[in-house]
Amino acid sequence: MYNPPAFREDRPEVLREIMRAARLALIVSAAPDGGAPEATHLPLTLHENEGPHGTLYGHVAKANPHWKGLAAAGMARAIFTGPEAYVSPSLYPSKQEHERVVPTWNYVAVHAIGPVEVIEDAERLHAIVSRLTDRQEAPRAEPWAVTDAPEAFVAAQLKGIVGIVLRIETLIGKRKLSQNRSEADRAGVVAGLAASADPADRAVAEAMQAG
Template sequence: MYVPPHFDEQRKDVLHDLIDKNALGILITNGRSGLDANHIPFHLARNEGSHGVLHSHVARANPVWQDIADGDEALVVFRAADAYISPNWYPSKHEFHKQVPTWNYMVAHAYARATIRDDERYLRGVVARLTRTHEASEPTPWKMTDSSKEFIDTMMKAIVGIEFEITRLVGKSKLSQNREQRDIDTAGQKLSERGEGVVSDAMKIVSAAKTPA
């Protein structure tokens, strides 16, 4: 991924937060059958390994777990949000007429090595953690014991686990950091009015960092 210096995000905690909040990643592999991409929910274990470990599962019918081998490198892409930016939103455009449209976004790329985990104990742990995390905001969170043991046992047999130890994290937050503060503020306000709050709020933080102390 091309990352100009002003868009480079290297803070591990920020990238981990992005992954936690946007858990559906794009798993990109280059196995025996060639390039493949799968959309998979991941659970990030921040304190495992040097950069964290991603835990996941796929349907047993999905060939990806047989197409790659232990130790193979994969890339998992996590996207927080994106928004189109019109040059008409920049006050400087109306003075200099040297602006063009662009797109703002925040992403994290996790380069990782795979380990196939075709064992029930691992799978139950992954499913339980994913469930606890994403059911937490529900009035009555669903848990595996809500279903019969026989049903859950059958479902466990239909999935396979894959663990990804992150070897490198690359982050990019393209939030108009290369623009004047007035341009950032006005574009961020336009996005807020359009309901694009994630990018708008992030741009407010960028603007605040430009404000003299």
């Protein structure tokens, strides 16, 4: 990921929050035959206390051939995307001064890179899906748990998935939020995006204000 110094984000607590907030990640690995990289969209659960940067857990359908590619590659990159929005030149006060402005896109992203392990053991798979389910169900008034389903049914479902464990060795964080613009231009972008009817635009304004 191209990451100029002005946009680099190295604070561990900020990177972890971006990863936790992402509802869906993208895991990418090299193709075993040297072809185009393989990629799968999937939710990933971060376990912060495992390893120097944490460990990611997820699962894919056994029918998805990417798990074999992951096993062959041995390394993978998980991509987490945060708030993003188009930035119009009209939001910059400097446009009125010299017109030397162009559109851009503000966004937040984290890439987690490390060795990947494929899991087929039923007990470990059960733990992976249980953790993911518990995290997603936590806000509900009556959370559903994997143990609510019949044991035999769950066992049969586990045979159709493969677990993915990525132990993070490298974390790359990027918050491209107009840091390369003047304070006046940044304020103009915040005001413009905050006034937008699109929740995604307003989320970027909030990220810019958070610093």
